[in-house]
Amino acid sequence: PSTTPCSFPRVRSLSCSLVKMLLYTEVTRYLDFKVTEGSFVYKGGKIYKVPSTEAEALASSLMGLFEKRRFRKFLVYVANFDEKDPRTFEGIDPKKTAMREVYKKFDLGQDVIDFTGHALALYRTNDYLDQPCCETINRIKLYRESLARYGKSPYLYPLYGLGELPQGFARLSAIYGGTYMLNKPIEEIIVQNGKVIGVKSEGAVARCKQLICDPSYVKDRVEKVGQFIRVICILSHPIKNTNDANSCQIIIPQNQVNRKSDIYVCMISAHNVAAQRKYITIVSTTVETKEPEKEIRPKFVSISDLLVPKNLGTESQIFISRTYDATTHFETTCDDIKNIYRRMTGSEFDCEEMKRKKNDIYGED
Numbered sequence: 001p002s003t004t005p006c007s008f009p010r011v012r013s014l015s016c017s018l019v020k021m022l023l024y025t026e027v028t029r030y031l032d033f034k035v036t037e038g039s040f041v042y043k044g045g046k047i048y049k050v051p052s053t054e055a056e057a058l059a060s061s062l063m064g065l066f067e068k069r070r071f072r073k074f075l076v077y078v079a080n081f082d083e084k085d086p087r088t089f090e091g092i093d094p095k096k097t098a099m100r101e102v103y104k105k106f107d108l109g110q111d112v113i114d115f116t117g118h119a120l121a122l123y124r125t126n127d128y129l130d131q132p133c134c135e136t137i138n139r140i141k142l143y144r145e146s147l148a149r150y151g152k153s154p155y156l157y158p159l160y161g162l163g164e165l166p167q168g169f170a171r172l173s174a175i176y177g178g179t180y181m182l183n184k185p186i187e188e189i190i191v192q193n194g195k196v197i198g199v200k201s202e203g204a205v206a207r208c209k210q211l212i213c214d215p216s217y218v219k220d221r222v223e224k225v226g227q228f229i230r231v232i233c234i235l236s237h238p239i240k241n242t243n244d245a246n247s248c249q250i251i252i253p254q255n256q257v258n259r260k261s262d263i264y265v266c267m268i269s270a271h272n273v274a275a276q277r278k279y280i281t282i283v284s285t286t287v288e289t290k291e292p293e294k295e296i297r298p299k300f301v302s303i304s305d306l307l308v309p310k311n312l313g314t315e316s317q318i319f320i321s322r323t324y325d326a327t328t329h330f331e332t333t334c335d336d337i338k339n340i341y342r343r344m345t346g347s348e349f350d351c352e353e354m355k356r357k358k359n360d361i362y363g364e365d
Helices: 017-024 054-059 064-081 101-105 108-119 134-150 164-175 331-345 358-362
Strands: 033-035 038-044 046-049 155-157 188-192 193-203 203-205 211-213 221-236 250-251 262-268 279-286 301-307 319-320
Touching: 017 331, 038 188, 054 064, 064 108, 064 134, 101 134, 101 262, 108 134, 108 250, 221 262
Parallel strands: 038 250, 211 319
Antiparallel strands: 033 155, 038 046, 188 193, 193 203, 221 279, 221 301, 250 262, 262 279
């Protein structure tokens, strides 16, 4: 949603990590968003709209009659759930009961579990099934609330594409005295006595006490933990069985295609990112075989290494991000940002603390 669920490609409702960051940093002053027209899930060779309300559950062709009723009952429970009110728990301990047991309590089948965990709660693997259910229930609530807010789907996408995000932050940075030096080749990261002291470019040194960078700048300080594949397809028509939506999000749960990882499909057209009557579709997943191109049957393909820092960076003061993964939302990226913040400052990142008075926008006390 306007995510995680967040389509930056997804940005979810106001509770989403990325949306909170965008709102509380006020970078949204430089961005415009448009709702993504549909949220879909793959099952048995067909695409279905993701049901997230009681009415949609009863009307959906994704499930049989009796399963619809059980899923509707589950959604009612999720809607009423409040982790601060034990009266809404119905015998479930949200801090101890595994999500697998919650599904069992409502007698939900494997197909329903698949689309609930992967298309509503946006989990990438099934590890969540054996973890306390509280987070999963709150993720599903967030999806429902985002859908209620935006109507057609819980996802937003920035007009003119994701490139607007760094541009927005560049403008915000300028207000606070930040300096951008573009097209500057990095010759060397200067480290003295084990700590970074600056970055050398074209003979000049920009000095610093801390450095944040992506893995491409410090290849000796990162390690490969996997690969992901991303395919860009240019279509002349909307995706079949999506009600001719000009934009949509499709999640293919791992169990539906005998994989260990989900496949993500994000199709956009009405966000000023494609020529008239053209539809850009991005398909991505984690690489699982030695022939990744065959895993997606591509048009334009890029295969990238998943790189992570070898250490926390607290000694060298060089803080390295993880590479982007296969997900089409930014939940994992937001988690990485908060992780870097914690390593740099020693404290947790709290969006609420970023709320500021109007005059603070201009750097005043």
